[in-house]
Amino acid sequence: MSVIRERxxxxxxxxxxxxxxxxxxxVPPGTPSIEVSIDFDGSVAGIDLGCEGAAGWRGWSGGARTDYVIEADAATPGYLPGAPEPGIWKVVLGLHRVPAAGVDVDVTISLPATRPAPRPEAVPTVARTVRGSDRGLPAEPGLTWFAGDFHGHTVHSDGRLPIGGLAALGVASGLDFLAVTDHNTVSHHAHLAAEGAAHGITLLPGQEVTTHLGHANAFGDIGWIDFRRPAQEWVDEVERRGGILSINHPISGDCSWVHRLDRRPAAVELWHSTWYLELISTAPFAWFRTWPQGATLLGGSDFHLPEEPQRPGTPTTWVAAEDDSAEAILEGVRLGRTAVTGAAELVDGVGVPQLMAAPALVRVGDELVAVDADGLILVDGAGRRRMVRGARAGFTLDRADGPFHLADSDRRILALSA
Known part of the structure; x- marks a missing residue:
């Protein structure tokens, strides 16, 4: 055994x-596994952790872990398994929070590892009672509105639940699909199809490309996007590989988007779960005013922990698609066929009652249809207001006048549409 220590x-x-x-x-030839750990004073500093192998990126756990193991057929969540190839590897330290006086970080590397990599645990399935698509929102011929969430985390980054646990919560919330967007890693991608099939929900492959200047979700089975490169390269590379990039929570404390871009991606997570704290805020709309016309609107719960108030589907993003396969859902997003709904409260910790009855605003051809919104107010991007009457009310409105939202008399925003 070889142990390398560096301060x-x-x-x-x-x-x-x-x-x-x-x-x-x-890493010498024939090394069966590697183990890396770091130690520092976490009360004064925040140091993220990652790994680059001799042949390319192996994973990232950010601030969620201070160690990892990589071996031939298993790895710590967030890291890619595979026999360690010989050559120069790198422990990557993300210098997130550093005190003025500095901090010592002790790095220990063991070749081979002193312990096995963890194996994933099976999660019991949850009986499905209803799917969002059962609601039957009005759609163009051949299309169905499927309900989902474009932002969620698992143990592959800083979430607490395994992939199956997140899937089970999505099922309990009545969702048809759920994007798994762990930070700066794609180690979860290999498990999504099997876990989704086991639980009866479509799991979309995603990566939250995460930096101190802002976050973006890269959707699609397109491989890893290097978060260390300029953000414009994320936009261009995701598009080149056939994926979809969405800027995340553009107005959200110290996670707001401040990267400079010459050419912006086609989508934006305009409704993030933090908006629930102040649903009368128009800050997201003010930011959106700088966006080119035609951007696709998404929503995301950004679920991490079971004790958080939000659950998958708060808010819910609806996509009009031919079916609920990952490919069809992403094609619907690419074509801008989305709408976002939310509710101020959950019932018994899940979102099914709200999913099936929350006011919705969906586009069908040239018409904008307000569903279950009687007495609410339809507001366009210029602030013009129209009363909604009846269980279903249609409005012929140009997309150029958007984005549109439904609000109640207290100015709370309840639904979005482009």
């Missing part, structure tokens, strides 16, 4: 030079 003095100057500090080490 890194992390200072604000080092952070200023490079947010992602690399600690190289050599």
């Amino acid at each position: 890194i003095r992390v200072t604000p100057e080092l952070q200023n030079d490079d947010r992602y500090h690399e600690v190289p080490f050599e």
Whole structure:
């Protein structure tokens, strides 16, 4: 066994030079596994953790873990399994929060690992009572509105639940699909099809490309996107590979979007779960005013932990698609066939009652249809207001006048549509 130990003095100057500090080490031929751990004073600093192999990126756990194991047929969640190829590897330290006085980070690398990598645990399935698509929202011929959530995390980054646990919550909330968007990794992608089939829900492959200047979701089975590169390269590379990039929670505390872009992606997570804290805020609309016409609107719960108030589907993004396969859902997004609904409260911790009765605003051809919105107010992008009367009310409105939303008399925003 070989054990490599190195102490890194992390200072604000080092952070200023490079947010992602690399600690190289050599893996000899025939090494069956590797183990990496870091130790630092977490009360004063926040240091993220990742791994780049000799042949490419192996994974990221951010601030969720301080160690990982990689072996031939298993790896710590967030990391890709596979026999370690010989050559120069790198421990990647994300210098997220560094005190003025600096902090020591002790890095320990064991070749081979001193323990096996964890194996995933099976999660019992949940009996499905209703799917969002059962609601039958009005749609164009050949299309159905499917209900889902475009932002969720598992143990493959800083979520607490395994993939099956997140899937089970999506089923309990009545969703047809759920995007799994773990931070800066695609280690979860290989498990999505099987877990989705076992639980009866479509799991979309995603990656939350996460930096201190903002986050974006890359959707599709397109491989890993390097978060260390300029954001414009994310936009261009995701498009080149046939995926979809969405800017996440553009107005959200210290996670707001401040990257510079010459050409923007086609989608934006305009309704993030943090909007539930102040549903009368028009800040997302103010930000959206800078966006080119035609952007696709998405919503995301950003689910991490079971004790959080939001559950998958709060808010719910509806996609008009030919079926509920991952390919069809993403094609619906690519064509801009989305709508977002929300509700201020959950019932018994799940969202099925709201999913089936929440006011909705969906586009059918050139018509915008308000469903279960009697007495609410339809507001366009210029602030013009129209009363909604009846269980279903149609309005012929140009997309150029959007985005549109439904509001109640207290100005709470209940639904969005482009």
